[in-house]
Amino acid sequence: MLSIRDLSVGVEGKTILRHLNLEVRAGEVHAVMGPNGSGKSTLAQALAGHPAYTVTGGQVTYLGRDLLAMPPEERARAGVFLAFQYPIEIAGVSNAAFLKAAINEMRAARGLQELDAMEVLELLEQKLALVEMDRSFLNRPVNEGFSGGEKKRNEILQMAVLEPTLAILDETDSGLDIDALKIVAQGVNRLRRADNAIILVTHYQRILQYVEPDHVHVLFDGRIVKSAGKELALELEGRGYDWIKDEVAA
Amino acid sequence: MSTPTKTLEALASREYKWGFVSDIEADTLPPGLNEEVIRLISAKKAEPEFMLQWRLRAYRHWSELERRAGEPKWANVTYPPIDYQKIVYYSAPKRQGEGQASLGGVDPKLLETFERLGIPLAEQKRLAGVAVDAVFDSVSVATTFKEKLAELGIIFCSFSEAVQNHPDLVQKYLGSVVPYTDNFYAALNSAVFSDGSFCYIPKGVRCPMELSTYFRINAAGSGQFERTLIVAEEGSYVSYLEGCTAPMRDENQLHAAVVELIAHEGAHIKYSTVQNWYAGDAEGRGGIFNFVTKRGKCAGRGARISWTQVETGSAITWKYPSVILQADDSVGEFYSVALTANRQQADTGTKMLHIGKNTRSTIISKGISAGRGNNTYRGLVRILPRAVNARNYTQCDSLLLGDRCGAHTFPYIEVANASSVAEHEASTSKISDEQLFYCKQRGLSGDNAVSMIINGFCKEVFKNLPMEFAVEATKLLGVSLEGSIG
Numbered sequence: 216m217l218s219i220r221d222l223s224v225g226v227e228g229k230t231i232l233r234h235l236n237l238e239v240r241a242g243e244v245h246a247v248m249g250p251n252g253s254g255k256s257t258l259a260q261a262l263a264g265h266p267a268y269t270v271t272g273g274q275v276t277y278l279g280r281d282l283l284a285m286p287p288e289e290r291a292r293a294g295v296f297l298a299f300q301y302p303i304e305i306a307g308v309s310n311a312a313f314l315k316a317a318i319n320e321m322r323a324a325r326g327l328q329e330l331d332a333m334e335v336l337e338l339l340e341q342k343l344a345l346v347e348m349d350r351s352f353l354n355r356p357v358n359e360g361f362s363g364g365e366k367k368r369n370e371i372l373q374m375a376v377l378e379p380t381l382a383i384l385d386e387t388d389s390g391l392d393i394d395a396l397k398i399v400a401q402g403v404n405r406l407r408r409a410d411n412a413i414i415l416v417t418h419y420q421r422i423l424q425y426v427e428p429d430h431v432h433v434l435f436d437g438r439i440v441k442s443a444g445k446e447l448a449l450e451l452e453g454r455g456y457d458w459i460k461d462e463v464a465a
Numbered sequence: 466m467s468t469p470t471k472t473l474e475a476l477a478s479r480e481y482k483w484g485f486v487s488d489i490e491a492d493t494l495p496p497g498l499n500e501e502v503i504r505l506i507s508a509k510k511a512e513p514e515f516m517l518q519w520r521l522r523a524y525r526h527w528s529e530l531e532r533r534a535g536e537p538k539w540a541n542v543t544y545p546p547i548d549y550q551k552i553v554y555y556s557a558p559k560r561q562g563e564g565q566a567s568l569g570g571v572d573p574k575l576l577e578t579f580e581r582l583g584i585p586l587a588e589q590k591r592l593a594g595v596a597v598d599a600v601f602d603s604v605s606v607a608t609t610f611k612e613k614l615a616e617l618g619i620i621f622c623s624f625s626e627a628v629q630n631h632p633d634l635v636q637k638y639l640g641s642v643v644p645y646t647d648n649f650y651a652a653l654n655s656a657v658f659s660d661g662s663f664c665y666i667p668k669g670v671r672c673p674m675e676l677s678t679y680f681r682i683n684a685a686g687s688g689q690f691e692r693t694l695i696v697a698e699e700g701s702y703v704s705y706l707e708g709c710t711a712p713m714r715d716e717n718q719l720h721a722a723v724v725e726l727i728a729h730e731g732a733h734i735k736y737s738t739v740q741n742w743y744a745g746d747a748e749g750r751g752g753i754f755n756f757v758t759k760r761g762k763c764a765g766r767g768a769r770i771s772w773t774q775v776e777t778g779s780a781i782t783w784k785y786p787s788v789i790l791q792a793d794d795s796v797g798e799f800y801s802v803a804l805t806a807n808r809q810q811a812d813t814g815t816k817m818l819h820i821g822k823n824t825r826s827t828i829i830s831k832g833i834s835a836g837r838g839n840n841t842y843r844g845l846v847r848i849l850p851r852a853v854n855a856r857n858y859t860q861c862d863s864l865l866l867g868d869r870c871g872a873h874t875f876p877y878i879e880v881a882n883a884s885s886v887a888e889h890e891a892s893t894s895k896i897s898d899e900q901l902f903y904c905k906q907r908g909l910s911g912d913n914a915v916s917m918i919i920n921g922f923c924k925e926v927f928k929n930l931p932m933e934f935a936v937e938a939t940k941l942l943g944v945s946l947e948g949s950i951g
Contacts, residue, residue: 263902263906264905264906265902266898266902267898286905287902287905287906288905288906288908288909288910288911290906291905291906291907291908292908296906297906299903299906302903303897303899303900303902303903305900305903305904305917305918305921306921306922307920307921307922307923307924307925308917308918308920308921308924312917313904313907313917316907316909316913316917317907317908317909320907320908320909320910320913321908324908356921373907377907377908
């Protein structure tokens with residue numbers, strides 16, 4: 216589904232990702248872990264097409280298409296979803312209105328008929344249960360005045376509504392208390408299907424107790440330095456990241 | 466390409482859908498202004514003597530202002546001097562039959578023009594729930610639902626008809642809120658105004674439909690000087706809407722209107738404007754100079770006047786819909802969205818004059834600047850000594866798109882007693898790249914993202930517009946800012 220080859224990315228003239236390689240197949244969950252500053256968020260943002268991140272080399276193929284040639288909205292419409300580490304506030308725009316616009320732009324891109332307000336509401340109500348939110352959530356302005364946990368749950372709600380083919384979760388677990396973490400993890404698990412894939416970018420192993428990854432990768436200094444099964448996450452939790460650094464240095 | 470550059474280029478290519486010219490035979494006076502022109506206008510309208518005398522007094526006052534100091538210079542706008550002798554002060558489409566009573570005498574091209582503007586006047590096509598007075602250049606061409614409203618005692622007609630049929634009311638209220646001595650443009654308007662709308666809501670009547678005037682400038686070289694007078698008797702309610710468009714031309718055209726509202730005890734007048742005069746091109750050529758005086762008086766206890774305006778058009782907008790809170794417990798409200806793109810300039814705001822006890826006013830102003838637009842909020846809140854326990858809340862927010870536009874705020878607050886409270890909040894923000902990226906990541910196009918963010922910014926104002934106009938305003942902002950961010 217996603218094939219990243221030799222990807223190098225810089226921000227403000229500074230190189231962050233260096234010749235990164237990653238293969239993601241349909242039905243898989245990949246955890247990308249690593250110490251602060253290793254380039255985890257850069258990877259997430261570059262895949263989503265954030266204009267501040269400049270690709271300086273490499274290719275990314277997504278469902279046979281050249282992902283890097285697509286503007287961010289086209290990537291989104293093709294099923295790439297990024298759950299933001301710091302969700303953005305939009306004053307005066309209700310969650311429902313925002314999601315209705317997103318749903319209908321996605322549908323239009325796929326040649327489907329737009330949903331009217333009632334149909335959207337029906338869909339949203341189904342999905343709200345998944346993240347244990349009540350209906351009042353829909354009338355509140357996008358992320359404005361939300362607690363940290365609410366913002367993250369809102370990202371999962373959006374993901375549930377938009378049903379992405381490739382979901383990238385950028386530290387969605389950080390800053391969550393255990394209850395919120397469980398809700399988020401449950402939301403992610405419910406969206407796992409044979410025909411989609413998830414990249415979980417995380418600093419901690421904690422969420423991986425609830426979302427079982429097929430592959431765990433360690434990102435260090437802009438490249439993936441170690442890949443293994445889910446047991447790697449536990450090892451990292453026990454030993455920290457220093458031994459990886461030593462291995463890389465050796 | 467950087468975002469601001471794109472903004473500018475995209476705005477340059479924005480379309481003005483209402484910029485067409487109608488080929489209509491007109492009865493037009495030669496350009497120029499003198500007492501003779503005023504006598505001619507008055508004669509054309511077969512006005513009673515008191516009107517002519519009032520016009521002449523206004524003209525003499527205006528001439529004196531013009532001779533001594535010329536037009537006022539304090540607004541935060543710049544434009545080349547206006548030659549008042551080059552303006553055509555009267556241009557009216559020729560009638561095919563007699564009188565305005567039916568549409569029979571109206572040139573079909575006129576009906577077609579209004580239909581193209583989305584204002585069908587023919588009986589079978591009328592907008593449901595909205596009575597329309599259609600003003601074309603200097604005259605009102607048709608007023609719909611007049612008879613139906615008359616059953617309730619509501620008078621809704623062109624100003625000219627009001628002068629003929631209800632001279633007592635006109636004489637009583639004309640100039641009672643905005644005297645001709647008020648300012649330069651009010652004096653000019655009083656001298657030369659040619660038509661407009663009049664509406665009178667009798668005691669205790671709740672007007673069952675929206676009343677609306679649609680102003681259309683068509684003739685080249687002409688100015689439009691109309692006057693609206695709304696009187697709401699005790700305990701009545703009326704919601705009034707105003708829309709306007711003009712052809713695209715390279716020359717500037719002057720629109721200097723006066724609106725007077727009088728709300729008696731317990732009456733509520735809600736006045737909404739969606740102003741979409743031609744704004745000029747990307748280089749600032751052409752467009753309407755919209756120099757307007759709008760003021761309402763809460764004459765009776767507990768009266769309420771609400772102004773809501775969405776100003777997206779005009780090369781220059783210069784207006785301050787105001788409320789004189791004369792009576793105790795009266796309420797004044799001002800909700801405004803002003804958009805300036807390309808080289809548009811707006812200096813707009815309100816005045817809330819608290820005279821009565823326990824008077825309250827609310828001001829919500831949203832300024833949006835894009836391209837090289839320059840947007841100024843100017844407001845005065847004056848609480849007089851006897852206005853004990855008066856309250857004002859003011860909120861002024863500015864949104865900047867790009868880095869070559871300007872936003873300015875000049876709030877004046879004068880409180881002359883110790884029991885009153887005036888609050889003022891202000892903010893300036895930009896649409897951030899992060900917000901845009903967030904929206905795009907959810908599949909929204911750049912244009913839709915911008916218009917969604919702007920609509921969110923304007924929400925507090927839009928929610929005060931009648932439903933149909935809120936939709937129109939939303940669309941209008943969308944069109945005005947199309948492609949403003951890549």
